[in-house]
Amino acid sequence: MKMNGHHPEDAHETVIETQNLTKRYGDLVAVKGLNLKVKRGEIFGLLGPNGAGKTTTILMLLGLTEPTGGSARVLGHDPTREVLEVKGLVGYMPEDVGYYEDLTGRENLMYTADLNGLPRQEAAARVERLLSQVGLAEVADKRVEHYSHGMRQRLGLADVLVKDPEIIILDEPTQGIDPQGAQDLLKFIVRLSRERQMTVLISSHLLDQMQRICDRVAIFVRGEVIAEGPIDTLGRQIMRGESLVVEVEVAARDGGTRSSREIVESLQDLPGVQKVEPSGGNHFLVHCSVDVRDRIATQLVEKGLSLTHLRLRGYGLTDIYMRYFRGGESDG
Amino acid sequence: MVERFSSPSQKDAKGISKWIPQVEEWFSPLVSGPGLRAVFRKELADHFNSRRFLILATIVAVTGLAAIYVAAVNIRQEVRETAESGFVFLRLFTASGGSLPPFTSFMGFLGPLVGLALGFDAINGERVRGTLSRLVAQPIHRDSIINGKFLASICIIALMIFALGFIVAGLGLRLIGIPPTGEEVLRILAYLGLSVVYVAFWLALSLLFSVVFRQTATSALAAIATWLFVVIFVGLLAGLIADAVVPVGSDAGAEELLRHERLHQALGRLSPTILYDEATTVLLQPQVRTLGPVLLSQIEWAVPGPLPFGQSLLLIWPHLTGLVAATLVCFAASYVLFMRHEIRAS
Secondary structure, eight states: OOSOOOOTTSOOOEEEEEEEEEEEETTEEEEEEEEEEEETTOEEEEEOOTTSSHHHHHHHHTTSSOOSEEEEEETTBOTTTOHHHHHHHEEEEOTTOOOOTTSBHHHHHHHHHHHTTOOHHHHHHHHHHHHHHTTOGGGTTSBGGGOOHHHHHHHHHHHHHTTOOSEEEEESTTTTSOHHHHHHHHHHHHHHHHHHOOEEEEEESOHHHHHHHOSEEEEEETTEEEEEEOHHHHHHHHSTTSOEEEEEEEOOOGGGOSOHHHHHHHHHTSTTEEEEEEOSTTEEEEEESSOOHHHHHHHHHHTTOOEEEEEEETSSHHHHHHHHHHHHHHTO | OOOOSSOTTOTTOOGGGGGHHHHHHHHTTTOOSHHHHHHHHHHHHHHHHOHHHHHHHHHHHHHHHHHHHHHHHHHHHHHHHHOOOTTHHHHHHHOOBTTBOOHHHHHHHHHHHHHHHHHTTTTHHHHHHTOHHHHHTSSSOHHHHHHHHHHHHHHHHHHHHHHHHHHHHHHHHHHHOOOOOHHHHHHHHHHHHHHHHHHHHHHHHHHHHHHHOSSHHHHHHHHHHHHHIIIIIHHHHHHHHHHHHSOOOTTOOHHHHHHHHHHHHHHHTTSHHHHHHHHHHHHHOTTOOOSSOOOHHHHTTOOOOOOOHHHHHHHHHHHHHHHHHHHHHHHHHHHHHHHHOOOOOO
């Protein structure tokens, strides 16, 4: 499933570390006691709904806003004190990245290079290379006002890379672009991380995308990280101590001669199953202590029923998301 | 499209833009530090290419040239008739010919607009476009952004005003055929310098508005409203307040009249426009010896004659200080506000 082949368990160097990082705006706690460790070469996802504290965390890591409490180290530097060092090593693509509309894509990047103090000749060569890497070589000399949204996001990625950073931080990079464009962008990000050992910190609320590319994620809800780790273990971590739920659906056959009660009974006796609960129509929820999907399938097929849907709930990010974020959103 | 940053040779630069590297060179001692220089360079290029600036500069230049031309025609006639030749060259700038006001009026009226146009969207424009958060993520000091913008705009203003001054002086020289004396040259240079400070005040004010207001339209409107208020109403209000505080009837004594006049003037001087007008008058009309009310007894034994340049300068020194101070206060306020602003995309 994952496109990235790293093993974060390898003892890589820690490049971003926060200790008890906290930010308050008046009474509102935007980020609450955050402890994060990101290793070199990792793609780390900050996941959560809007307003969960992702952007605030990023701004604190970049020294763009001062933490109320706690501390952060980025490549060994303190972002609040050594701002310029951090900004020189970290590329940041903000949400809704904007450009000087009346300049061309190339000119926009050249300005960034100039701000980073690159000599003109070197800058021109690097900008040229980056533009072709993100597939904008043909429109490089068109004004940005003519760019599509997807092109702007790709230009943003090139812009971030102009300073040849060790870490790139992307805030909602795929927001608002079409699936194909998002796919390409994510592939490019993964390649960067693999080929250049670049650390990528990526914030998003789009789970399926993050699930595909991130080595590890941290899930933010109301300023707190409720879970952190590789995605496959995350589900277990969150659902620890709770029973698993398998969603089952069978095809309605024989004019509905088999009642749902019959099906419940046939599944009830399977080892590991704790409770079977009909949830309308031909849909059932099976609570169990271990994964019993294979047994359910065998059982139903033996009974001559055809299975149309079988899914283990609780291990995917979507389930975690739905569980926690609904509460988060309703609180605003 | 002009390649602004990418080609050092500027091979396809056209028009005014090809001077940008040259201009950078002139002002390079002012801007040190990589971030500041980069911002300065970018802003300079932006202004040179912005239609907004080009249109305003053209309006100022056209009206200025017209005013000088009309004044020169009148002066020529006058000089032929009266053979009076004291400070003829300066009168090019102050004399109005027929229906057209003098050059100084145009400068005093339109100059602020140039300043406002250069500054009103300096910061909030970047915020609205979403470029500010990208800018502050670069390894530059945050104040480089506002300093670079301010310096670049001041350079543009200085260039425009001095260039225009020299052009109209050249035209005037051609038309009236009387070369300026050394003192006249000094006075004209001082006047141009004063104009730069005056326009810089409006620039600083609009920069402040661009930090305070989130929308560029709001800051533009606020800037224009302030300009109208200061240019038109402060003088009137000063008169009204003075009338109310020190009412003078037809039988008022000299002392009362004097108090009224002093109050009127003091209130009026709160407006940078009035400061600028007074200073302009003193600089370009050497026969003006004082700005306040004068009693008959004071001029009774005075020898009529123009003030030397040094004395004129001394007379307007407080005005100049006041204008510089007002500019710096506005800039300092925008600086502090900008440095404290939370940079957020949303």
